[in-house]
Amino acid sequence: MVKEKPNSTRIYDKDGFRRRAACICVRSENEAEVLLVTSSRRPGLWIVPGGGVEPEEEPSVTAVREVLEEAGVVGSLGRCLGVFENNDHMHRTEVFVMNVTKELDEWEDSRNIGRKRQWFTIDDAFTQLALHKPTQQHYLMQLMHSKTLDNTNRVVNATHPPTTTLTNAACSAAAASPTTA
Template identity: 35%
Template sequence: MLFKKNKKKIPEAGEPGMVYSMTPRHGHSHDVYDENNIRQVAGCLPIDPINKRFLLVTTSSNPNVWVIPKGGWEQDETQQQAAMRETWEEAGVKGKITRHIGVFAEKTKAGVKAHHWIYELEIQEVCKKFPEQKKRERRWFTYDEAMLQQRPPYYPSQQQPYYPSQQQPYYPPQQPQYRPQAYYPPPQQQQQRPHPQMHPQPY
């Protein structure tokens, strides 16, 4: 089913301190990295609780690939604010976070590339104009349709949740947010060369 605008006017949504700007943030210079220098990503699964459907968006580079809105968590915002901001910029929806779904490891052949902090967002307003409306398409999906569109790490058969307790604590919204310490790469240890064996010299 193609996207249809919700004509019902709904009050402004968002958690305290949330700002819905028409200028999207770009670049990774202000992104949060953990102590292992792994990038932190935040996003939401936007849900229409009345009609029981999900809103997905296309990637900016491929109009045939449907994903949940997500992006870099930046240093001047909480995880929830980052997830809601990315959902607003990419999908043009406002709402309230209802629960934390999980943290997923985005893996490549070289190792873990990023940790994705994903939340469930109950949609309260769907806007006609939003920052990336000319870069992406958006569409409603049923649960089964949405699962067929998702690629790893979100596709259920290959879903590998990353549990924060293994690396770092997860704090609910009422508690101070996790802020990783500055990352300093470990110093490289110089390999000690073996001493040459001494052989007696002939007289």
């Protein structure tokens, strides 16, 4: 079953890209495992939880809302990994890290569309994303790199390997003027 949101307004940036936000959910500071959810379009495949930014909503708020709706988790929002651009689908996704502190037994998408969640090692998550959402593999690559790059944020063209780095730039500033590889 595909998830439909009544009264949902898609928000676009000045370049015509749909604005999205997502979270790489981790359950410990070592960030060795990430939480993925089943796709609403292809329930046997796994994706990073995220969705469209609503009118008058900050991307960080979108990210927290989407992981609650799609994964049934809450936690503390951490660093921004960057803005990831997908030219094929014309969207830019601002991706954050969330340290999960609570997993709900039941949540909106588990009730409404039967969505599942599961913890994966980074390597296993990388493999799972390759099957359905290979562009989301860039989120995981940036998660691993950002642990050693002193909170460097990147604007990444998820259709091609990343080449542009914005040092010490806030995600919102990057979203305002993203670049492509």
